[in-house]
Amino acid sequence: MIFSNFATYTYGMKLDAQTTQKLAELSKLEFNEEELKGIQNDLEQMIAFVEKLNEINTDGVQPLTHISEDENQLREDLVKDSIDITTALKNAPAAKDRFFTVPKVIKK
Numbered sequence: 001m002i003f004s005n006f007a008t009y010t011y012g013m014k015l016d017a018q019t020t021q022k023l024a025e026l027s028k029l030e031f032n033e034e035e036l037k038g039i040q041n042d043l044e045q046m047i048a049f050v051e052k053l054n055e056i057n058t059d060g061v062q063p064l065t066h067i068s069e070d071e072n073q074l075r076e077d078l079v080k081d082s083i084d085i086t087t088a089l090k091n092a093p094a095a096k097d098r099f100f101t102v103p104k105v106i107k108k
Helices: 017-026 033-052 083-092
Strands: none
Touching: 017 033
16 A cells, blocks of 8 residues: 555545546556555545645745756757767667657557
């Protein structure tokens, strides 16, 4: 379980199996019955943890837009020579014509 090292929060929103299954479907995930119960428990604990955070007094605390005040170190764009197609495809595991080929990952 994801939150096994944290205290178990027993209050808050309870998910039913139907809602958990719907979330799994929307996420394109498949679980057996036992896994679904574990996921449901993990989700309930995550929701309870976030609800617990709502108890913290944040009066006078400015919202953050970033976790640090560091700024991007930008550099000037420079036009440089690029490698030719033959060199680029030389170490490719698979290529066709002038293109890299990769295994299909989306099934229809």
